[in-house]
Amino acid sequence: MTDEQHNGPDGDGTPGRTRGRKPPRGDAPRSFWKELPILIGIALVLALLIKTFLVQAFSIPSASMQNTLTIGDRVLVDKLTPWFGSEPDRGEVIVFHDPDQWLAGEPTPDQNGLQTFLSWIGLMPSADEKDLIKRVIGVGGDTVECNKTGPLKVNGVALDEPYVYAGNTPCSADDQGGQFKVKVPDGFLWVMGDHRQNSADSRYNQADKYSGMVPVKEVVGRAVVVAWPIGHWSTLPVPDTFDQPGLKDRAAAAALTVAPQGLALAGVVPVVWWRRRKGPAVTR
Template sequence: MGDVAVGARSGHDGEENRGHPVETAVPAADGAPASGHDSGTEDGRVTDEHSGPQDEGVGGTPAAAPPEQKKQRSFWKELPILIGIALVLALLIKTFLVQAFSIPSASMQNTLTINDRVLVDKLTPWFGSEPERGEVVVFHDPDDWLAGEPTPDPNALQTVLSWIGLMPSADEKDLIKRVIGVGGDTVECSKTGPLKVNGKALNEPYVYPGNTPCSVDDQGGQFKVKVPEGSLWVMGDHRQNSRDSRYNQSDKHGGMVPVKEVVGRAIVIAWPMNRWDTLPVPDTFDQDGLQARSSAAAALSAAPQGLALAGIVPVVWWRRRRTASAETR
């Protein structure tokens, strides 16, 4: 009898075998080709010659493989990313709250020369921070200090930049000087110097070479003044070529600059490239007895970085919550 092939049975044969188990087909001899029916498995699954059985999905389609769980990054791996985001946010905040100014005169030489472009931080005053001794600040003309000075004629680029707020308008009258005294200070000059603040002599390496810290004249170069609260006493670094607080003591503010007129602090020389430099506060203003800058003011100057970090915290919290939620599904 040998091997039995499974084929179609007549209806009569079906009646005879009804209720009886169907005999299992005998495997084909080695090397013999299998029939089309033999290519299926007993439970209806189809096997591929290169792989094992695949689970069926709905309607006989293969079920989708379960999604791989995303491993959460460690905090230390995310830290550089967070720092990078904070720096970018700080840069964006500062970029839209910084204004460029062009230097038209020699009153701040050699710290600033004619045609230098400086960037002025306008953000920190929003948080209540006031100018400190030694800072270079830009301020609106308090009382016709620029009377008789020629009006600048801007080029096309400067006109566009002033229109979008990155440079001052040609109609604005702004000056740039160094803050020497703040509210409550006593500032004085006798003979050729040194310049004194609250009785402490200042070492001023930024004064223009060949100039003396104080000017010997009867027009304001010799003085002793008390700075009122809410005001500043300012002087140019080119002492013998600067019309500053000394020479405006007859105006309505007595030569002082109201803090409310300050646009912001000049923080860097941005142009030309060979002149690029920062504008830090000289060490002489940190000496004991000058009531050096308070920690509160220092904290306010870090406002852009603080805002950037504060903005990141909710984003990081939301991202980590979302990752944890995905892992528990």
């Protein structure tokens, strides 16, 4: 018998109640104000991970992709798919880093401290990012050409382009880039804006070091959804024109694209659900 026990009422030595010990208690709940910095830290880390590896939002600053995208639209860009070795395919709308001074002379907007912080965590696009958004027309090995006002041809196949801005012709009837015939090297892309008469795209940058081509390594990701404003919400699928017979078969590349996108979506959903349970959502 320990010194914390005493004989029962009959003095038979059976243990009775204990003395000197407090009844067990659960851990006291942590104060909300103590948890708040932890929740904010977790939210920021998740926001940075999502921005870096999964999905990032970009703002459309110009009319070069009208009417598919208008000034002020926010698009969500799939950044996960390239990690699985998939390359952009014809018809996709992509975001890419400025290959060689395409944006030279464009003004850089000033940002205050709050805007800079929001850019860092992914809630706003960074003023320092020199990125462009265009549609992929030709991929490595393709021959892309246009005479007079069109139609635009890829590997000799004329494209029916319903996404071209109303009133525009597929090509410009000028000799400063509107008339061209190019062979796209492997590892490069030929890109054009949907607003053909208002887009300084591959056609008008043929004097740069890549002859107007965009290196695949400079691609940030594929724009998949117009997320804002709500009235403009839509997906950005590949138009049927790029499925025409005669275009080089890239079914293998397309297959690589579909599966990782599904994985990206499957990965984002539980993360968002967990964050909604754990703390305020932070997205970009």
